[in-house]
Amino acid sequence: MIDLPDTASPLYEKVKDYILINIGTGKWGKDRKLPSENELVVSLGVSRMTVHRALRELTAAGFLIRLQGVGTFIAPPRPQSTLIEINNIAAEIVERGNRHRSEVLVLETIVPTKELALSFEFAKRTSVYHSVVVNFENDLPVQLEERFVNPGLIPDYDKQDFTRTATYDYLMQKTPVTEVEHIISAIPADKETAQHLGIDVGSCCLLLHRRTWTGAVVATISKLTYAGSRYSLGSRYSPSRAS
């Protein structure tokens, strides 16, 4: 019998979170098949209607695929959506026909500052992964990428070779993103940023601050700095009636 968190949210939301986290941590392994509704009823101690609602909503949201008479499976990786893709810089660069290269400046495990722990919505100061990477487009540095990563959801982040795989790709592969927050601002480059991006101190940069969630859990916190003169963020989309 598995315990669900004792929060105020409805049971079916807890079940959804439980499932999302277990998708993220790879619990349902190689064939990506979930336990049946009846098994979840027993192991979670909730009624089948509740399990069913959780599974139905995750299916509607695209995380699962269900086949009557067969079972429930984790959906294949994510098609990108408007706001997400502004962040897969490696893919963007390649798509423009240019050459992409990364340089890893930092890749470590740290104990977060109080403020950072707060951003992660951690109760305790659990340690997190920390990386700093510079992304180049044709040998011109365009983006400075600092990330803090929740090791509970994305294990072994510190053991990857991010000159070969983009951080973005590793993260996407490891855990599904259910929510994204972006804050965009314009700031002058400080000395360190200027040095890494090869621009003058004080020149304009775009700062994209971003948090991603898997269920109710913060998965990553990223600070992406773009050389203002070399980069803009674009998006085009059709507003739909559905929220």
Added chain:
Amino acid sequence: MIDLPDTASPLYEKVKDYILINIGTGKWGKDRKLPSENELVVSLGVSRMTVHRALRELTAAGFLIRLQGVGTFIAPPRPQSTLIEINNIAAEIVERGNRHRSEVLVLETIVPTKELALSFEFAKRTSVYHSVVVNFENDLPVQLEERFVNPGLIPDYDKQDFTRTATYDYLMQKTPVTEVEHIISAIPADKETAQHLGIDVGSCCLLLHRRTWTGAVVATISKLTYAGSRYSLGSRYSPSRAS
């Protein structure tokens, strides 16, 4: 007792159809209030869970608004979506509990430059409306707003008093937006911008360039400049996996 169609679809789908049709034909008239769940249970002869599911799904799809303890209502025409609303600066300011004020610097009709005509995808150099407005939050200038407006879609734009109505509101009221393009960059303030925003020349600004379409026709082109130190653009949303 009302009869639902005798098709193969699930009951809750029939209930949804029944409700949608009655929204369309205006059956729930001027206050746009639907019967309660229990009333529908009686009049349709189905269980409350089934009625509830139909109502919940229509709510998720944006057709209904439900208030616990109050009732179920037909949703107002066009709910705003994430990317749109980052532009309704007047509403944002008021929502934060601050005072909003606009100053109209320019409101005129011009013949577009070749480049501008190209952005509008005009074949000929049809004249367009042009406005420049400064938006204040508590008497502090936060946004410089330059717009070019297609007079074919938004008539009499040049005759409005934009110290009373926000440009955004007038545009939204006049034409539905079917597509939006955003390009965000960071630039140093030029002399004129610096003066209008009350900042130093060369200090960092966020530049949001935006085009909106109504069908295949470009409706507006806007250039929104934010004082970098006073403003950031934020968004939070749940990616739907639907492409």
Added chain:
DNA sequence: CAGTGGTCTAGACCACGAA
């Protein structure tokens, strides 16, 4: 207080797919 929507359960029947 009564009425609303929000959630949850236990149990039932069905359609489908694989062995």
Added chain:
DNA sequence: TCGTGGTCTAGACCACTGG
């Protein structure tokens, strides 16, 4: 045939709103 997901019911308790 058996296990899967899909639907539906009757009844219950809760939180919230309004008078």
